[in-house]
Amino acid sequence: xxxxxxxxSPDLAHSLAQKIARMVTRPWTLMEVCGGQTHAxxxxxxxxxxxxxxxxxxxxxxxxxxxxxxYVDKAIxxxxxxxxxxxxxGDMLRVPGSHGDLLAVKARGADVRVVYSPLDAxxxxxxxxxxxxxxxxxxxxxxxxxxxxAAYRARQEGLQNFSMLVxxxxxxxxxxAILDAPTNHIQxxxxxxxxxxxxxxxxxxxxxxxxxxxxxxxxxxxxxxLEGIYLCVRQLEAGRAEVENQYARSVRRAGNxxxxxxxxxxxxxxxxRWRGLGDIGESGLGLAETYAELDAERRFGQVDLNDEQSEDxxxxxxxxxxxxxxxxxxxxxxxxxxxxLGVTMVSTEGxxxxxxxxxxxxxxxxx
Amino acid sequence: xxxxxxxxxxxxxxxxxxxxxxxxxxxRAMARLMDTVxxxxxxxxxxxxxxxxxxxxxxxxxxxxxxxxxxxxxxxPGGNIGTLAVNGTVNDLAMCxxxxxxxxxxxILEEGLPIxxxxxxxxxxxxxARAAGVRLVTGDTxxxxxxKADGMFVNTTGIGQVLAPAPIGPAHVQxxxxxxxxxxxxxxxxxxxxxxxxxGFETVIESDCAPLVDPVLALVEAGIxxxxxxxxxxxxxASALVxxxxxxxxSITIEETAISVRPDVGAACExxxxxxxxxxxxxxxxxxxxxxxARRALEILRAREATKGAVAIGVAGGGPAGQVSCRGPxxxxxxxxxxxxxxxxxxx
Numbered sequence: 001x002x003x004x005x006x007x008x009s010p011d012l013a014h015s016l017a018q019k020i021a022r023m024v025t026r027p028w029t030l031m032e033v034c035g036g037q038t039h040a041x042x043x044x045x046x047x048x049x050x051x052x053x054x055x056x057x058x059x060x061x062x063x064x065x066x067x068x069x070x071y072v073d074k075a076i077x078x079x080x081x082x083x084x085x086x087x088x089x090g091d092m093l094r095v096p097g098s099h100g101d102l103l104a105v106k107a108r109g110a111d112v113r114v115v116y117s118p119l120d121a122x123x124x125x126x127x128x129x130x131x132x133x134x135x136x137x138x139x140x141x142x143x144x145x146x147x148x149x150a151a152y153r154a155r156q157e158g159l160q161n162f163s164m165l166v167x168x169x170x171x172x173x174x175x176x177a178i179l180d181a182p183t184n185h186i187q188x189x190x191x192x193x194x195x196x197x198x199x200x201x202x203x204x205x206x207x208x209x210x211x212x213x214x215x216x217x218x219x220x221x222x223x224x225x226l227e228g229i230y231l232c233v234r235q236l237e238a239g240r241a242e243v244e245n246q247y248a249r250s251v252r253r254a255g256n257x258x259x260x261x262x263x264x265x266x267x268x269x270x271x272x273r274w275r276g277l278g279d280i281g282e283s284g285l286g287l288a289e290t291y292a293e294l295d296a297e298r299r300f301g302q303v304d305l306n307d308e309q310s311e312d313x314x315x316x317x318x319x320x321x322x323x324x325x326x327x328x329x330x331x332x333x334x335x336x337x338x339x340x341l342g343v344t345m346v347s348t349e350g351x352x353x354x355x356x357x358x359x360x361x362x363x364x365x366x367x
Numbered sequence: 368x369x370x371x372x373x374x375x376x377x378x379x380x381x382x383x384x385x386x387x388x389x390x391x392x393x394x395r396a397m398a399r400l401m402d403t404v405x406x407x408x409x410x411x412x413x414x415x416x417x418x419x420x421x422x423x424x425x426x427x428x429x430x431x432x433x434x435x436x437x438x439x440x441x442x443x444p445g446g447n448i449g450t451l452a453v454n455g456t457v458n459d460l461a462m463c464x465x466x467x468x469x470x471x472x473x474x475i476l477e478e479g480l481p482i483x484x485x486x487x488x489x490x491x492x493x494x495x496a497r498a499a500g501v502r503l504v505t506g507d508t509x510x511x512x513x514x515k516a517d518g519m520f521v522n523t524t525g526i527g528q529v530l531a532p533a534p535i536g537p538a539h540v541q542x543x544x545x546x547x548x549x550x551x552x553x554x555x556x557x558x559x560x561x562x563x564x565x566x567g568f569e570t571v572i573e574s575d576c577a578p579l580v581d582p583v584l585a586l587v588e589a590g591i592x593x594x595x596x597x598x599x600x601x602x603x604x605a606s607a608l609v610x611x612x613x614x615x616x617x618s619i620t621i622e623e624t625a626i627s628v629r630p631d632v633g634a635a636c637e638x639x640x641x642x643x644x645x646x647x648x649x650x651x652x653x654x655x656x657x658x659x660x661a662r663r664a665l666e667i668l669r670a671r672e673a674t675k676g677a678v679a680i681g682v683a684g685g686g687p688a689g690q691v692s693c694r695g696p697x698x699x700x701x702x703x704x705x706x707x708x709x710x711x712x713x714x715x
Contacts, residue, residue, distance in 0.1 A: 043695065
């Protein structure tokens with residue numbers, strides 16, 4: 001606890017904010033990649049501690065937010081089948097599909113269970129041999145090793161009634177997609193500390209060099225984030241574009257090798273559709289051929305991705321960092337966590353939900 | 368053990384071990400359940416009268432409340448559905464500035480529930496009632512089919528004698544009133560969650576489930592000008608404050624650093640992405656008092672075991688109506704909202 005308190009120290013935070021203010025000579029726009037960082041920024045008011053010349057935009061790092069609606073629809077369709085027990089992390093339950101969400105089908109009698117670890121889904125499968133247990137595996141590199149472990153064990157134990165609906169995504173291809181967009185205005189990134197704890201940061205070095213953007217691997221506490229911003233702005237002011245590691249207490253350059261090995265054992269890199277970002281080649285993970293028998297799409301039918309990405313709200317623009325949540329006319333009025341129009345309002349890591357929960361004071365005081 | 372000693376005819380299983388539908392049928396089995404489990408546990412002369420209801424002397428203004436308890440699992444660290452059913456209703460009466468006097472108890476039991484479970488719950492209810500100084504004077508028992516009640520549901524209804532000299536409630540909150548919080552928050556919700564989901568934290572988080580009669584009546588007796596009392600159950604501190612601010616048409620500003628969360632509770636919340644401000648409690652309350660009485664009220668609360676961690680966490684203001692804001696550790700303010708959706712169903 002002492003350690004955590006240190007990273008929430010008001011004195012340290014304010015002195016970092018002052019150092020940033022003294023150093024900055026012109027406007028810079030940084031993106032924090034991870035939704036957890038977005039929440040800390042808005043919850044602690046970190047963006048308001050910064051000089052007006054440094055602006056933060058919120059990245060696509062909310063796994064629930066970027067999962068295509070067709071996967072949610074597929075999960076709902078399967079959950080409605082009597083033989084299936086659908087296991088998911090709690091966040092997915094409120095994500096709106098084309099017609100309702102998993103919570104609504106649960107209320108109609110579907111067997112939808114919230115698990116805290118994918119291994120819990122294995123336990124459920126063993127306890128219900130006559131039912132089909134399907135785990136909805138979404139997330140970035142952070143959750144991939146544990147999900148891989150569940151698949152690995154299921155195969156080892158010969159569990160016949162366990163499968164996974166996989167929509168895993170990877171951070172580096174998303175950064176490239178954002179930087180490749182003609183409308184891009186991001187000049188530096190705070191990379192997600194948890195993702196890099198698993199993957200390390202070697203794969204970010206070519207991105208920093210090719211696009212000439214500084215990338216700072218950053219933690220989640222207020223002092224971490226301010227230090228990440230400080231390091232990033234310092235690079236920008238000096239004209240440097242390197243990968244730096246603010247979160248050294250958790251992240252090593254090569255990452256967690258056993259976790260990566262487990263991921264490689266079970267998953268294969270695949271093209272993925274991202275909600276808000278569109279199709280990105282080699283940007284996700286699917287089950288490797290050797291684990292194909294655990295693939296829910298093979299067992300119960302493919303997810304059909306529609307050609308058109310229709311969004312009735314601006315969550316795509318928010319996920320690309322092109323709009324702030326408060327720039328959406330529906331924000332806080334027609335769109336609230338109770339009645340979300342888009343995913344960024346649903347997930348606890350979504351930028352709109354963060355602004356709604358913590359940031360309305362500033363919106364109201366502006367108007 | 369095998370052999371002739373264990374040979375038995377295919378007679379129905381003994382109805383003394385598990386609850387059967389007949390236990391709710393109004394016949395012999397039900398009478399036996401009352402005589403062997405419920406009445407001995409509650410041990411009150413009113414119940415021994417076997418009348419259709421209790422006849423009670425009550426004078427002056429009365430506080431009256433009811434609540435149903437559906438917590439899952441039935442037993443959790445720091446309490447069970449029975450302690451919850453007594454303390455929950457007792458605390459609702461205390462929040463009216465009343466001394467709880469009588470409770471009714473209704474059980475909805477599921478066929479197949481071990482009688483021993485019922486006995487343990489009833490025993491806990493008796494102990495909790497004694498600790499809170501309240502009598503269990505009337506009740507009802509129904510039995511439903513297996514799979515229809517998750518073991519048991521309990522309803523308690525309570526009557527208390529109002530002792531507070533002036534009305535207490537959100538509408539009476541005034542600008543500059545001080546918000547006092549009776550102790551650390553978040554324990555009950557996390558205790559039930561850890562027990563239900565088998566989360567396997569290294570420390571056992573115990574529910575804070577406790578009666579709040581004594582500290583509340585101490586405030587009343589000391590003549591503290593109490594404007595509003597609220598126990599912080601479902602929705603936690605945040606939802607209670609927002610509801611009060613909205614009803615009162617006032618704003619409330621609180622200091623996050625004044626609010627205490629035990630390290631194990633804080634760590635569990637962080638792990639699960641929950642805000643302790645939204646997590647349920649069963650032995651915590653806020654008292655919104657006139658500013659001149661705030662210090663004295665704190666001294667009274669801190670002198671009592673159940674409320675020794677009491678602190679002033681904020682003040683009420685003139686507006687904007689319904690807005691609760693919280694100054695965080697870095698000194699920046701943010702808006703606090705009610706919990707949206709369900710954080711964790713069936714915690715009480």
